[in-house]
Amino acid sequence: AISELKYEVNAVARNLRQRKTNSIGVIVGNVLSPFYSIIAKTVEDIANKWGYSTILCNGDENPEKELKYLKILKSNRVDGIILVPTGKNSNYINWMIDSGVKIVLLDRLIKGIDCDAVLVDNENGSYKAVKYLIEQGYRKIGIINGYLDRTTGRERFNGYLRALREAGISPDDNLIKIGNFKEDSGMKLTKELLENSNRPQAIFTTNMDMTLGAVITIKKMGISIPDELGIIGFDDPEWASILSPPLTVVSQPTHALASTAAELL
Numbered sequence: 317a318i319s320e321l322k323y324e325v326n327a328v329a330r331n332l333r334q335r336k337t338n339s340i341g342v343i344v345g346n347v348l349s350p351f352y353s354i355i356a357k358t359v360e361d362i363a364n365k366w367g368y369s370t371i372l373c374n375g376d377e378n379p380e381k382e383l384k385y386l387k388i389l390k391s392n393r394v395d396g397i398i399l400v401p402t403g404k405n406s407n408y409i410n411w412m413i414d415s416g417v418k419i420v421l422l423d424r425l426i427k428g429i430d431c432d433a434v435l436v437d438n439e440n441g442s443y444k445a446v447k448y449l450i451e452q453g454y455r456k457i458g459i460i461n462g463y464l465d466r467t468t469g470r471e472r473f474n475g476y477l478r479a480l481r482e483a484g485i486s487p488d489d490n491l492i493k494i495g496n497f498k499e500d501s502g503m504k505l506t507k508e509l510l511e512n513s514n515r516p517q518a519i520f521t522t523n524m525d526m527t528l529g530a531v532i533t534i535k536k537m538g539i540s541i542p543d544e545l546g547i548i549g550f551d552d553p554e555w556a557s558i559l560s561p562p563l564t565v566v567s568q569p570t571h572a573l574a575s576t577a578a579e580l581l
Contacts, residue, residue, distance in 0.1 A: 339369045340581060341389035341397040343382060345423075346498060347374040351524045351551055351570060352400070355422065358574035359398055368395070377463070377496060379404035390417060396581035398574075401426050403465055422577045424467045434577045438468055438550075441566045442475025442522065445548045448564070449518045450483045454546050457485075458516035460505045460526050462497035469497070472522040472550060491516050495526060502529020510537060510545075518546030527551065531563070 342359050344352035360370040371394065373385035379402045386408060389397055396418035401409070403426050413419055413431055421433040449457050459476050462469040480487055490512060495501030502521060506529065509516055521527040527549030531541075539545050542561070552567035 337393050337395050338367060339371060339392065339394045340578075341371045341373060341385070341392075341394045343373045343375045343385050343389075343397065343399045345375055345377050345400045345402075346525070347372070349498075349523075349525050350554075351568075354570045355400075355574045358571050359578045362575055362578040375400065375402065377402060377498075383408060386412065390415075396420065398422050398577045398581070400424060403467070418581055420577045420580045422573060426467075432577075432580045434573050434580065436568055436573070438471035439475040439478070441550060441568075442472040442520070443479045444475075445550060445566045446476050446479035446520055447482075449520065449546055449548055450479060450485070452518075452546060454518040455485055456488070456491065456514075456517045457546075458491035458493065458509045458519045459522065460493050460495060460502055460509070460519060460530060461522045462495055462501075462526070464494060466497075469494075469522065476520055476522075488514070490514055497523050497525060499525045499529040499532075502526030503533045504529075506530040506533040507537075510534070510539065516545075518548070521547065521549045524549065524551035527563070527565070531559070 340363055342356055344355060346352055356372050363370045371389065375382040375385060382402050383405045386405065390412055398420050400423050401421055403424065406426050406428055409419060409429055419431045421429065421431060423435065425433055425435065446457060461473050464470050464473060477487055491509065493505035493509060495505050502525060506519065509519065519530060521530050530547060534541060534545060541547055547563065549563060549565045552565045
């Protein structure tokens with residue numbers, strides 16, 4: 317791993333244990349993602365110690381589903397919500413906060429929302445990852461990223477661009493692929509990059525699921541890592557260390573992110 321990133325916390329929240337319905341909601345981007353599975357399990361373990369039940373909702377990176385689950389959790393009068401936001405329901409979220417629902421944002425920010433947030437330094441993490449590839453001698457570096465209207469996608473993309481420009485490398489639109497943060501997106505976009513006549517020398521993938529999709533496609537195409545193609549991923553999946561050679565990644569403090577969010581409730 318490159319390094320563990322520090323997490324940041326906004327203003328300290330009221331204590332959940334002073335509240336009243338003994339339940340909290342957790343809305344994540346994709347329940348099939350190992351990253352979000354760890355988040356959900358960590359929050360559940362902490363809530364259980366306090367005598368709270370956890371309602372897990374799969375927002376699925378879909379603003380309409382996110383809004384539906386926010387309304388369900390509000391009607392169930394949960395004591396607090398940990399939300400990985402799509403960024404599209406700020407008016408309703410602000411209304412919930414104004415009506416007394418405690419919300420902690422996790423992994424992503426929403427402009428104009430006045431609540432606690434637990435984050436990592438996405439831009440600097442991505443900058444370090446791409447700078448590492450450049451230091452290994454790679455110049456044509458592709459990126460497989462998620463939605464740019466999510467703060468994670470935008471900040472990680474900014475880190476990629478900053479590293480290239482600092483090294484005097486002009487970004488190439490043909491090497492930039494934008495997906496949906498999911499494994500199938502990583503597979504599809506990696507195939508597009510590698511079938512391009514101007515294929516990259518290395519690829520930076522911006523989350524755990526797309527990294528897995530990328531590795532699957534690379535292996536299926538019979539391309540050797542790192543002899544024929546360099547790759548570095550954002551997030552630190554368990555399987556990365558058992559590859560031969562092990563995959564280089566930017567490590568996130570996933571358990572710390574989740575436990576801090578739970579403690580803030």
